[in-house]
Amino acid sequence: MAQLAASDIPDRSYVNLGIGLPELVAKYVPKGREFIYHTENGLLGMGPAPELGEEDPELINAGKKPVTTNPGASFFHHGDSFAMIRGGHIDVCVLGAMQVSQQGDLANWSTGTPDAIPAVGGAMDLIAGVKTIYVITQHTTKNGTPKLLEQCTYPLTGKGVVTRVYSNLAIIDVTSRGFQLRQLAPGITFQEVSDRTKASLMPLEQEP
Amino acid sequence: MAQLAASDIPDRSYVNLGIGLPELVAKYVPKGREFIYHTENGLLGMGPAPELGEEDPELINAGKKPVTTNPGASFFHHGDSFAMIRGGHIDVCVLGAMQVSQQGDLANWSTGTPDAIPAVGGAMDLIAGVKTIYVITQHTTKNGTPKLLEQCTYPLTGKGVVTRVYSNLAIIDVTSRGFQLRQLAPGITFQEVSDRTKASLMPLEQEP
Amino acid sequence: MIDKQVISTALAVADIPDGACVMIGGFGEAGSPTELIHALIDQGAKNLTIINNNTGNGEIGLAALIGNGQVKKMICSYPRSRHSKIFPELYRAGKIELELVPQGTLAERIRAGGAGIPAFYTATTVGTQLADGKETRTIDGRDYVLEYGLQADYALIKCEYADLTGNLTYNKTARNFNPLMCMAANITIVQARKLVGPGAIDPEHVITPNIFVDHIVEISTPLIEADLIAENRRYP
Amino acid sequence: MIDKQVISTALAVADIPDGACVMIGGFGEAGSPTELIHALIDQGAKNLTIINNNTGNGEIGLAALIGNGQVKKMICSYPRSRHSKIFPELYRAGKIELELVPQGTLAERIRAGGAGIPAFYTATTVGTQLADGKETRTIDGRDYVLEYGLQADYALIKCEYADLTGNLTYNKTARNFNPLMCMAANITIVQARKLVGPGAIDPEHVITPNIFVDHIVEISTPLIEADLIAENRRYP
Numbered sequence: 088m089a090q091l092a093a094s095d096i097p098d099r100s101y102v103n104l105g106i107g108l109p110e111l112v113a114k115y116v117p118k119g120r121e122f123i124y125h126t127e128n129g130l131l132g133m134g135p136a137p138e139l140g141e142e143d144p145e146l147i148n149a150g151k152k153p154v155t156t157n158p159g160a161s162f163f164h165h166g167d168s169f170a171m172i173r174g175g176h177i178d179v180c181v182l183g184a185m186q187v188s189q190q191g192d193l194a195n196w197s198t199g200t201p202d203a204i205p206a207v208g209g210a211m212d213l214i215a216g217v218k219t220i221y222v223i224t225q226h227t228t229k230n231g232t233p234k235l236l237e238q239c240t241y242p243l244t245g246k247g248v249v250t251r252v253y254s255n256l257a258i259i260d261v262t263s264r265g266f267q268l269r270q271l272a273p274g275i276t277f278q279e280v281s282d283r284t285k286a287s288l289m290p291l292e293q294e295p
Numbered sequence: 296m297a298q299l300a301a302s303d304i305p306d307r308s309y310v311n312l313g314i315g316l317p318e319l320v321a322k323y324v325p326k327g328r329e330f331i332y333h334t335e336n337g338l339l340g341m342g343p344a345p346e347l348g349e350e351d352p353e354l355i356n357a358g359k360k361p362v363t364t365n366p367g368a369s370f371f372h373h374g375d376s377f378a379m380i381r382g383g384h385i386d387v388c389v390l391g392a393m394q395v396s397q398q399g400d401l402a403n404w405s406t407g408t409p410d411a412i413p414a415v416g417g418a419m420d421l422i423a424g425v426k427t428i429y430v431i432t433q434h435t436t437k438n439g440t441p442k443l444l445e446q447c448t449y450p451l452t453g454k455g456v457v458t459r460v461y462s463n464l465a466i467i468d469v470t471s472r473g474f475q476l477r478q479l480a481p482g483i484t485f486q487e488v489s490d491r492t493k494a495s496l497m498p499l500e501q502e503p
Numbered sequence: 504m505i506d507k508q509v510i511s512t513a514l515a516v517a518d519i520p521d522g523a524c525v526m527i528g529g530f531g532e533a534g535s536p537t538e539l540i541h542a543l544i545d546q547g548a549k550n551l552t553i554i555n556n557n558t559g560n561g562e563i564g565l566a567a568l569i570g571n572g573q574v575k576k577m578i579c580s581y582p583r584s585r586h587s588k589i590f591p592e593l594y595r596a597g598k599i600e601l602e603l604v605p606q607g608t609l610a611e612r613i614r615a616g617g618a619g620i621p622a623f624y625t626a627t628t629v630g631t632q633l634a635d636g637k638e639t640r641t642i643d644g645r646d647y648v649l650e651y652g653l654q655a656d657y658a659l660i661k662c663e664y665a666d667l668t669g670n671l672t673y674n675k676t677a678r679n680f681n682p683l684m685c686m687a688a689n690i691t692i693v694q695a696r697k698l699v700g701p702g703a704i705d706p707e708h709v710i711t712p713n714i715f716v717d718h719i720v721e722i723s724t725p726l727i728e729a730d731l732i733a734e735n736r737r738y739p
Numbered sequence: 740m741i742d743k744q745v746i747s748t749a750l751a752v753a754d755i756p757d758g759a760c761v762m763i764g765g766f767g768e769a770g771s772p773t774e775l776i777h778a779l780i781d782q783g784a785k786n787l788t789i790i791n792n793n794t795g796n797g798e799i800g801l802a803a804l805i806g807n808g809q810v811k812k813m814i815c816s817y818p819r820s821r822h823s824k825i826f827p828e829l830y831r832a833g834k835i836e837l838e839l840v841p842q843g844t845l846a847e848r849i850r851a852g853g854a855g856i857p858a859f860y861t862a863t864t865v866g867t868q869l870a871d872g873k874e875t876r877t878i879d880g881r882d883y884v885l886e887y888g889l890q891a892d893y894a895l896i897k898c899e900y901a902d903l904t905g906n907l908t909y910n911k912t913a914r915n916f917n918p919l920m921c922m923a924a925n926i927t928i929v930q931a932r933k934l935v936g937p938g939a940i941d942p943e944h945v946i947t948p949n950i951f952v953d954h955i956v957e958i959s960t961p962l963i964e965a966d967l968i969a970e971n972r973r974y975p
Contacts, residue, residue: 099741101950121740121741123741123904123949123950125950126676127606127607128530128533128679129530129676129678130675130676130942131948131949131950132904132942132949143674143675144532144533144727144728144729145532145533145534145674145675145676145677146533146675147530147531147532147533147676151530151531151533151584151585156942158904158936158937158938159741159902159903159904159906159937159949160938160942161906161940161942161945161948161949162673162675162676162942162943162945163945163948164610164678164679164680164681164682164710165606165607165609165610165679165683166610166611166613166614166682166683166854167948168610169606169611169854170850170853170854170855170922171948171950172607172855173607173611173625173626173627173854173855173856174852174853174854174855174922175855176922176950176951177950192630204582204583204591204594204595205582205601205603206580206582206583206603207580207581207603207605207606207633208581208605208606209580209606210605211605211607211608211627211628211631212605212606212607212608212627214627215625215626215627215629216607216626216627216855242631242632243630243631243632244631245630245631246629246630246631329504331505331713333714334912335842335843336766336769336912336915337766337912337914337915338706338911338912339713339714340706340713351910351911352768352963352965353768353769353770353911353912353913354769354911354912355766355767355768355769355912359766359767359768359769359820359821364706364911366668366700366701366702367505367666367667367668367670367701367702367713368702368706369706369709369712369713370706370707370709370909370911370912370914371709371712371914372846372914372915372916372917372918372946373766373842373845373915373916373919374618374847374849374918374919375712376843376846377618377842377843377846377847378614378617378618378619379712379714380619381618381619381620381843381847381861381862381863382617382618382619382686383619384686384714384715385714400866410831412818412819412826412827412830412831413837413839414816414817414818414819414839415816415817415839415841415842415869416816416841416842417816417841417843418841419841419843419844419863419867420841420842420843420844420863422863423861423862423863423864424619424843424862424863450867450868451866451867451868452867453865453866453867454865454866454867455866611854611856615859618847619861619862620847620859620860620861621860621862621878621883622859622860622876622878622883623851623856623858623859623860624856624857624858624859626855626857640858642857642858642887643857645857647857647858651878672943673943675942675943706911707908707909707911707944708943708944
């Protein structure tokens, strides 16, 4: 998934990766391309994790894990960092999801249950500001509940923002007509993906 | 005038000086006090003019004249510079005036005549943002027309903002009851000041 | 000469009254003024409103301040994290208020508070429940919500270098919210890893100009939060 | 490796079309990208809207661009100054439009345009004729006017050091509007006094991060406007 997502990102893109699965995208920069990674806590040109023992507790990413800097990096404060996000300067953001609707709505910050501690971080800012939003996620929850739905039931992070979903079963575009299959994972059939998607899924042949 | 204005500025104040007469204030820092001068084009800790031949065309003040930096100076962009002004961080601003009204209205950017090129610069921002606004001015225009008035006739820079006027004839406070004489220049009588002021002027005895 | 040095963290925070609104810099551990927070615990001010991106980790720093019952309300973007347990417990028990603000809106509201902008429009939260009850407006065909600037009585800040006049620099991603909070607080109290003379910081490299700084304490070897948490340490 | 260098000012400005909105950095002479402006005069784009604090001096740089009839409208705070004569003449003759914006509001509108803030409130101009026709609102008992963000198709910028990835630093008060305009323009074109390799600028000292920069031309010995004006030079 992460590798396929990386292969769809254009050369020289400014990219923000969400916490968790999306972080894996950084491992698969395609040959001949260069991505500049932005982390919203104030670093552009983020490099990989440091060697053990080389960590600086004040050089971390948005997930609060130690990172390094690449040549051409720069530090800035949160105001400037979110100016980059809100101002539309980040090209691609890859985020995790709890739910994605066929209109491109994303829910990834709260289950909405009464005892949940609500915590949004920078997700709503990224969703509102970044040009292209990719989602990378397991196709269903651990107990098999579909995450791709006609309507999200969890509180939204943003409306009509997701353009493509990379799951363990398929790559699916969000189009004006709903979910459109783009590519199946090896050994997976259209029917298997469709069965695990709680919304209409257009097969490859119906592509306009 | 400039010296008297300087003597009313508290120690450690952050001070912005308007172009022209107000610039003279910088020559009269009272003994035992330190002022930090802000120039809105992006410098805090502005020092005096450089020696001849030491000028840097990219180290200038708001009047576009060469300046120097004092120890503890810092450079910043216009956004941060006017954040200092608009955010109420500058303690005192000394400005020139075309007209001041007894309500503390200031007019100093345009005569409002049809062929005038309107030019406001940073005057309205300073007026709106700085805690204390002093005006330093000749008491009348060159041809004797009063500048202290019941109402300004020129377009306003800001309403109800001037707290004190230093003129060549007197120091005058702007109070809720109007102009209040505070100090006469040597050899000047109350009557002389009052005659050259086109508004009611309260003499020293009436001070509350 | 201007000299904003204070000789102890205790003196630096001595005047913070009950009910104050206090901004605390840092994003997780990076840039967190742990020594100043501990001094505030010793000092004991109550009913505080605290503005920080998070709610602290383990039982030290901000988490300990909350655990000590000094905080009435948190304004933050992400009140839970791997090592955060004190805030979630109090929140579930209804013993602490929470105003949840998206991280970028939080940063912009603090910047606005410092820059004299009382309110601004942003697309963040449009169409979500965090926009409920907020004024909206359509500008050039897109919807935005109205957000208000945030100001505080005090800010507690950690920096790398400070000069005696109050110019500051930060270490890497420890910069985060600190420069914004310096601008938005009435009184800004700074713990500096290294205090230097005026002019020792190149005017081109100053991140926070001295106009935004009031008091500085030198803490040359600050606590490392991750180590304290690994050791299950608590404060006091 | 990312390399944003362009080999000539002519190539750098070649794509600017008629009718474009162009931000030009600088405050008076400091930070003014004179060589890029002269390239734009050679290139000939017409009906431009120009955003700059001033309107240029003498008959070079921005004043020459205006004098060459390429500018339809100026957005600025201070269109007259000691050596400014071309704009005043055209303005009095009704041959150029002017949108007068207070300097701080101009800076904040550009910053807002770059930061995705479509509109904000400010106390500047309240009670003056520059607030005529503007929406006002009372917040916490004080009156404010609503101002909108400014964006541009292009920005012409002068910096001191640029690295090949587009990170920039500036020289002293030449910083002024330049970093804000880099943020607010769709395409940012920079003239650098010195072009260096990636990593040559300390990440802590970068003023404009490379995300805001598109094309860089090295101009190691830029024109000194004051000298040209003293010599009554004109361009072309």
